[in-house]
Amino acid sequence: MESLRFTLEHSEIPTHWYNVVADLPNPPLPPLGPDCKPVSPEQMGMIFPMAILEQEMSTARWIQIPDAVREVYRLWRPSPLIRARRLEEVLGTPARIYYKHEGVSPAGSHKPNTAVPQAYYNQQAGIKRITTETGAGQWGCSMAFAGQMFGLEVRVYMVSISYQQKPFRRSMMQTWGAEVFASPSKMTQTGRDLLEKDPDNPGSLGIAISEAVEEAASRADTSYTLGSVLNHVALHQTIIGQEAKRQFEKAGDWPDVIFAPCGGGSSFAGVAFPFVADNAAGGRNGKPTRLVAVEPSSCPTLTKGVYAYDFGDASGFTPLMKMYTLGHDFMPPGIHAGGLRYHGDSPLVSQLYHEGLIEAVAVSQLATFEAGVIFARAEGIIPAPESNHAIRAAIDEALRCKQSGEAKVIFFNLTGHGHFDMAAYDRYFAGELEDFEYPAAAIHASLEHLPTVA
Ligand SMILES: *Cc1c(COP(=O)(O)O)cnc(C)c1O
Helix, strand or coil, X not given: CCCCEECCCHXXXXXXXXXXXXXXXXXXXXXXXXXXCECCHHXXXXXXXXXXXXXXXXXXCEEECCHHHHHHXXXXXXXXXXXXXXXXXXXXXXXXXXXXXXXXCCCCEXXXXXXXXXXXXHHHCCCCEEEEEECCCHHHHHHHHHHHHCXXXXXXXXXXXXXXXXXXXXXXXXXXXXXXXXXXXXXXXXXXXXXXXXXXXXXXXXXXXXXXXXXXXXXXXXXXXXXXXXXXXXHXXXXXXXXXXXXXHHHCCCCCEEEEECXXXXXXXXXXXXXXXXXXXXXXXXXXXXXXXXXXXXXXXXXXXXXEEEECCCCCCCCEEEEEECCCCCCCCCCCCCCCCCCCCCHHHHHHHHCCCCEEXXXXXXXHHHHHHHHHHHHCCCECHHHXXXXXXHHHHHHHHHHXXXXXXXXXXXXXXXXXXXXXXXXXXXXXXXXXXXXXHHHHHHHCCCCCCC
């Protein structure tokens, strides 16, 4: 019988993370402070421990994974690579479809891959408390779990609208010992100011980041952690693509195209970056593997944003980063249920896109849920709404193969399961979701507020 599931031993968990910076044609542009000068490690040291900052700025190709981190990874890693044979049959495609199942982690997504090392390095630096933000709840859960692994207190600012709509994500974080506040909250100046203007402010990721950063900057025993966007986060996630490469070797196959959902870019970076080096050398199949980031058409950062210096948060606390952005005061429409709401994108993903080394595509909301349901009925796993973006793109590619008769190898990152996202599926089944193309005029208005960099 042919294998459907390609697994690895604990001993095959990679020993190093891969740093794509070593293989970029051009060096990354530095983050800038309020004076438009590159931020110093001392300034960033207010919210991050030194080991994390070193990784953030590192140009080394390989960075060793601490044993204590690999030890926690063993709880769910290596994650399986699965051949979606039943999905292929349902679609009637000659393509071979594979996915990496990151939903097997305790928190149910790829995010613990970076939450665990971030907790470890903070504990090593003598930090006692972590502040962070969460939108849909996946990152807050991952950080709550990881904090527990290394004895850290975790405080999570959860976007208010999600706090109300996803009570079980909050219960999960509390089960792992974290404190959770609806953001904007009364805990910070940022929150108090916003609540005074509008007590019903639904919150946004940008606002929640501002609150978490404000608190971390005000206390020496407290650090801030971010679940996506930054270089060290992308670095930690490369464990996914490295495992996948070994698993494809075992399967005797190799991907022609890779799809991953793209919010801040970490799961895309994680699965795709390890293939960038192979692509630079011409690719293993004699041709490069196409690397495609899939974003929602309601938050089209790569496909409709501009490549410019912008803040990472709504209030302008963070350094300026050169990235694709829709403007830091971008507000995603309330009708959007599929996650991936961040206004910017990882500077590394942005640079690769700008330099033409990766591709991006935007998909509309209803089509993503339709794809998620097709996948769940064929393969059994109910995907996170974010993952549905990659599944949509993979299905579309498989259907193109059906037209052309090509037997391409399609690989996507199943970034998480959707067990705590069933309210979004309910809205889809009830016909309450709409497609929403973010209007060019609104993007233009938000881009007017981009900071000027001299
Ligand atoms: C957070 C999340 C994403 C999007 O974030 P990226 O940093 O772009 O990967 C995708 N899928 C799941 C399941 C998530 O939790």
